[in-house]
Amino acid sequence: MHKYLLLTRKLFKSGLGGFATSNKKKKRFQAGQAVLWVFLCICLLPVMGMVYVLGRESYNVMSVIGQEGIALSMAFFASSVLSLVLGFPMLITVFYMTGDIERLMYLPVRPWQIVGAKFTISLIFTYLTSFYFLLPFMAGYGMAAGAGIGFWLLTVVSLFLLPVMPLVYCGIISIILMRVFKRAKNKDFLTVISVILSLCLAFGISSVTNLNLEGGALQELLLKGGNSLMGLMNGIFPALRFLEEAVAEESILSLFIFLAITAASVVVFFLIAEHLYFAGAMGMRETKAGRKQISAEESRRLSRRKSVMSAYLRKEIRLLVRSPIYFMNCVMLIFIWPLLILIPVGIQAFQNQDFSIGDLFRLISMEGPEGEALVLFLVLCVSLGSGLFNYIAGTSISREGKGIYLMKVIPVPIRVQLRAKLLSGVCFGVAGTTLYCMVFLVVSVFVFGLPAWTLLPALIGSVCANVIQCTIQFFVDLFHPKLTWESEQQAVKQNITLVLGMLLNMAVGAGIGVLVFWLNGILALSLPVYAGIVCMGLLALAFVLYKLVMAYGVKRIGELE
Amino acid sequence: MIQLEHVSKVYSGTHKAVDDCSFSVEDGKITGFIGPNGAGKTTTIKMIMGILEATDGNILLDGMDIRENAIEAKRKIGFVSDNPDSFLRLKGLEYLNFMADIYDVPGEGRAEKIRSMAERFEMTEALGDKILSYSHGMRQKIMVMGALLHEPSLWILDEPLTGLDPRAAFELKDMMREHAASGRTVLFSTHVLEVAEKLCDKVVIINHGHIVYQGTLERLREGYPEGTSLEEIFLAVTEHA
Numbered sequence: 001m002h003k004y005l006l007l008t009r010k011l012f013k014s015g016l017g018g019f020a021t022s023n024k025k026k027k028r029f030q031a032g033q034a035v036l037w038v039f040l041c042i043c044l045l046p047v048m049g050m051v052y053v054l055g056r057e058s059y060n061v062m063s064v065i066g067q068e069g070i071a072l073s074m075a076f077f078a079s080s081v082l083s084l085v086l087g088f089p090m091l092i093t094v095f096y097m098t099g100d101i102e103r104l105m106y107l108p109v110r111p112w113q114i115v116g117a118k119f120t121i122s123l124i125f126t127y128l129t130s131f132y133f134l135l136p137f138m139a140g141y142g143m144a145a146g147a148g149i150g151f152w153l154l155t156v157v158s159l160f161l162l163p164v165m166p167l168v169y170c171g172i173i174s175i176i177l178m179r180v181f182k183r184a185k186n187k188d189f190l191t192v193i194s195v196i197l198s199l200c201l202a203f204g205i206s207s208v209t210n211l212n213l214e215g216g217a218l219q220e221l222l223l224k225g226g227n228s229l230m231g232l233m234n235g236i237f238p239a240l241r242f243l244e245e246a247v248a249e250e251s252i253l254s255l256f257i258f259l260a261i262t263a264a265s266v267v268v269f270f271l272i273a274e275h276l277y278f279a280g281a282m283g284m285r286e287t288k289a290g291r292k293q294i295s296a297e298e299s300r301r302l303s304r305r306k307s308v309m310s311a312y313l314r315k316e317i318r319l320l321v322r323s324p325i326y327f328m329n330c331v332m333l334i335f336i337w338p339l340l341i342l343i344p345v346g347i348q349a350f351q352n353q354d355f356s357i358g359d360l361f362r363l364i365s366m367e368g369p370e371g372e373a374l375v376l377f378l379v380l381c382v383s384l385g386s387g388l389f390n391y392i393a394g395t396s397i398s399r400e401g402k403g404i405y406l407m408k409v410i411p412v413p414i415r416v417q418l419r420a421k422l423l424s425g426v427c428f429g430v431a432g433t434t435l436y437c438m439v440f441l442v443v444s445v446f447v448f449g450l451p452a453w454t455l456l457p458a459l460i461g462s463v464c465a466n467v468i469q470c471t472i473q474f475f476v477d478l479f480h481p482k483l484t485w486e487s488e489q490q491a492v493k494q495n496i497t498l499v500l501g502m503l504l505n506m507a508v509g510a511g512i513g514v515l516v517f518w519l520n521g522i523l524a525l526s527l528p529v530y531a532g533i534v535c536m537g538l539l540a541l542a543f544v545l546y547k548l549v550m551a552y553g554v555k556r557i558g559e560l561e
Numbered sequence: 562m563i564q565l566e567h568v569s570k571v572y573s574g575t576h577k578a579v580d581d582c583s584f585s586v587e588d589g590k591i592t593g594f595i596g597p598n599g600a601g602k603t604t605t606i607k608m609i610m611g612i613l614e615a616t617d618g619n620i621l622l623d624g625m626d627i628r629e630n631a632i633e634a635k636r637k638i639g640f641v642s643d644n645p646d647s648f649l650r651l652k653g654l655e656y657l658n659f660m661a662d663i664y665d666v667p668g669e670g671r672a673e674k675i676r677s678m679a680e681r682f683e684m685t686e687a688l689g690d691k692i693l694s695y696s697h698g699m700r701q702k703i704m705v706m707g708a709l710l711h712e713p714s715l716w717i718l719d720e721p722l723t724g725l726d727p728r729a730a731f732e733l734k735d736m737m738r739e740h741a742a743s744g745r746t747v748l749f750s751t752h753v754l755e756v757a758e759k760l761c762d763k764v765v766i767i768n769h770g771h772i773v774y775q776g777t778l779e780r781l782r783e784g785y786p787e788g789t790s791l792e793e794i795f796l797a798v799t800e801h802a
C-alpha cells in the first residue's frame with residue numbers, strides 16, 4: 001500500500017506516463033500556463049451554463065410525473081459512457097505504451113501497484129471531464145428540486161464514485177486484450193483497431209439512447225419498465241441503479257451498496273492486473289525485427305532520389321502514422337468521422353422500418369438553387385469542421401520534442417521544413433474532408449442531377465477551409481509548443497495548447513460559416529457568383545494566414561532552444 | 562577549420578555553462594574534446610552547430626559564420642549528436658535515404674554507398690527494420706552512417722564511440738584517420754582517454770566551462786614527471802581549474 005501511494009504521487013507529479021521527468025524548465029512557463037488555463041475556463045463556461053439549464057429543466061419536466069430519478073439515471077449513464085469512451089484509449093496507452101513502463105518494471109513493486117498508480121492518475125484525469133459535465137447538471141437539478149444538505153453531500157460522493165466503474169471496465173478489457181494478443185505481430189495496429197471499434201460501439205450505444213429521448217418515446221419509456229434504454233443501462237452498468245436511488249431518495253444504504261460493488265470491482269481489477277499485466281507489458285516492448293536483408297529491388301526503390309520537400313514530408317507522415325499514440329490522437333478521427341455519423345443513421349434506419357436511405361438524399365435532390373446552396377454550405381461546414389478532428393499541424397512542433405534541435409542541424413531552410421509540416425496536416429485534412437465531399441458530390445451530380453459546376457467551388461472552398469484551420473493550429477503550436485516530454489502521450493494528450501487551438505478553430509469556423517450564411521441572405525446574388533466570391537475570400541484569407549504563420553514560424557523556431 | 566572566439570553560453574539567465582572559450586580545430590587533424598561530465602562539451606558543440614545561440618563570441622566554420630550562411634555551412638558538416646534516439650519509427654534504410662535526400666546526395670551510386678557503409682558497420686541485415694528495434698550501439702551506428710553519407714568536409718561528433726562494439730569503433734576511428742589524412746577536419750568529444758591518446762593530433766580540455774588546455778598530448782605530458790599516466794594528468798588538470 002505504501003509503495004502504491006509513493007508511485008501514485010510520483011506519477012502525479014510528472015503527469016501521465018512521464019515517470020521521472022525532470023522539470024527544470026517548468027518555472028519559466030508557469031505564468032503563461034496560468035493565463036492559458038484561465039482563458040480555457042472562460043471559453044468553457046457557456047457549455048457549463050447549458051448543462052446547468054439542462055439539469056434544471058429535466059428535473060422540472062420529470063418531477064411533474066414523479067419520475068425525476070430517471071433524469072439522474074440518464075445523466076449518470078451518459079457520464080459513464082463518456083468515461084468509457086475517453087477511458088479506453090487513455091488506459092491502453094498509459095498501461096502499455098508510455099516510455100516509463102520499462103523504468104517501472106525493474107523497481108521492486110508488484111504489478112498491481114504499478115497498475116493501481118497508473119489507474120489512479122487516469123481516474124483523476126477522468127474526473128476533470130466528468131465533473132465538467134456532471135457538476136453543472138447536478139447543480140441545476142438540485143437547485144430546481146430545492147434539495148437539502150443531504151442531497152448535496154451524496155452528490156459530491158457520487159461524483160467521485162461514478163467514473164470508477166467505467167474505468168475499471170476499460171482497464172480489464174485492455175489488460176485482457178494485451179495478454180491475449182501478446183504474440184500478435186503488429187500490436188500498434190491492434191491497439192488502433194480496438195480503439196476504433198470501442199469508439200463505434202460507444203457511439204452505437206449513445207445513439208440508441210438518443211433515439212429514445214425523442215418525441216413521445218419518453219412517455220413510452222416511463223410506461224414500459226422493460227424499455228430498451230433501461231435494459232441497456234442495467235445491462236452495462238447494473239450498479240448505477242443504486243447510485244441513482246442513493247441520490248434521488250437520499251438513501252445511505254443504497255450508497256453503501258454502490259460503494260461496495262465499486263470497491264469489489266476495483267479489487268477484481270487489481271487481481272487481474274496482478275496476474276496478467278506484466279506478461280502483456282513485456283510483450284509490448286518487443287518490436288518486429290525481421291533482421292533479414294532488404295532485397296536489392298526494395299533497396300533501389302527506396303534509394304531513388306527525392307526532392308528535399310518530398311523527403312521531409314514523407315518523414316513527417318511516417319513518424320506520424322507509425323506511432324499508435326500519434327495516430328489515435330491526431331489522425332484517426334479525420335478518417336473515421338463519417339462512421340460516427342453513419343452508425344446513428346444506420347441504427348435509426350434499422351429501427352424505423354419506413355426510413356429509407358433515399359430520405360437522406362432528398363435534401364440535395366431539391367430542385368433549384370436552394371438545394372445547391374445547401375450542399376455547398378454543408379461542404380464548407382464539414383471542411384471547416386476538420387479543425388476539430390485534425391491535430392496534425394497543431395502538434396507538429398510539439399511532436400519534435402527534444403529532437404527539435406535536428407531542425408536546426410539539417411541544411412534545409414526552416415521555412416521549407418515548416419511548409420512540409422503544415423502540408424502534412426493539410427494533406428490529411430483534405431483526404432478526410434475534401435475527398436469524402438467530392439465523392440459525395442460526384443455521386444450526386446450523376447444520380448441526383450446536381451449541376452456539375454458546383455464541384456469547382458466545393459473543391460476550392462474545402463481545400464481553403466482546411467488550410468485555414470491547419471494554419472491556425474500550427475500558429476498556436478508554434479506559439480507555445482510542448483517540447484519537454486518523456487512519452488509521446490504527453491506531447492499530444494497533456495498539451496493544453498492543443499485545446500486552445502481547437503477552440504480557436506471552432507471560433508473561426510463558426511465565424512466563417514455564419515458570415516457566409518448571413519452575406520448570402522443580404523447580397524441576394526445568383527449562387528454561382530456568390531460561390532465565386534466566397535471562394536475568393538477564402539483563398540485570400542488562407543493566403544494571408546499562411547504568409548503570417550511562415551514569417552512568425554521562422555522567427556519562433558530560431559528562439560526555441 | 563573551426564574557430565571559436567571568446568564564446569560563452571549562459572543557460573536561463575544565470576547558469577554559465579561555457580565561459581569565454583577560444584580554440585581552433587585545424588584542417589588535416591583529429592581534435593579530441595575532453596572534459597568531465599557537465600563540463601560544457603555538448604553545449605559547445607551545439608553552439609558550433611547553431612543549435613544553441615552563443616550568448617557571446619563568434620564561431621567561424623571555414624571562415625563562414627553559421628548564423629549568416631546557415632544552409633551552406635550546415636551542408637559541409639556531418640554531425641552526430643550525443644543522443645541517438647531520434648526517428649525511431651523509421652526503418653534504417655528509410656532514415657539513411659531521408660538524410661541523403663536532405664543533404665543532396667545524388668541518386669546514382671547512393672545504394673552502393675549505403676551498402677558499403679552498412680557492410681563496414683555490419684548493419685546490412687538491420688537496415689530493413691525500424692530503428693526502434695535497434696540496440697543502443699546500432700542506433701549510434703545508423704546515426705553515424707546518416708551523418709557521413711554526404712561526405713562532409715567537417716566532422717563534428719559528440720561521443721561517437723559510446724556503445725560501439727570494438728569492430729565498429731575500430732572502423733569509425735579508421736574512417737576518422739582517413740578523413741583527417743585527406744586534409745579535412747574532425748572534432749569529436751570523448752571520455753575515453755586511451756582513445757584520445759591513440760587517435761588525436763590535438764586535444765582541447767574543458768572543465769567547468771573553461772578551456773584548461775589545448776595542444777598535443779605530448780606537450781601536456783612534458784609538464785609532468787616521467788611515467789605519470791594520462792589518467793592522473795587528466796585528473797590533475799581538471800582539478801585545479
Ligand SMILES: Nc1ncnc2c1ncn2[C@@H]1O[C@H](COP(=O)(O)OP(=O)(O)OP(=O)(O)O)[C@@H](O)[C@H]1O
Binds near residue numbers: 596
Ligand atoms: N538545456 C539546458 N538547460 C540548462 N542547463 C543545461 C542545459 N543543458 C546543459 N546544461 C548545463 O550545462 C552544463 C554543461 O553541460 P553539457 O551537456 O555541455 O556537458 P558535457 O560536457 O557534454 O557533459 P557529458 O560529458 O556528461 O556529456 C552542465 O552544468 C549542465 O547542467
Ligand SMILES: [Mg+2]
Binds near residue numbers: 602603604643
Ligand atoms: Mg555531453
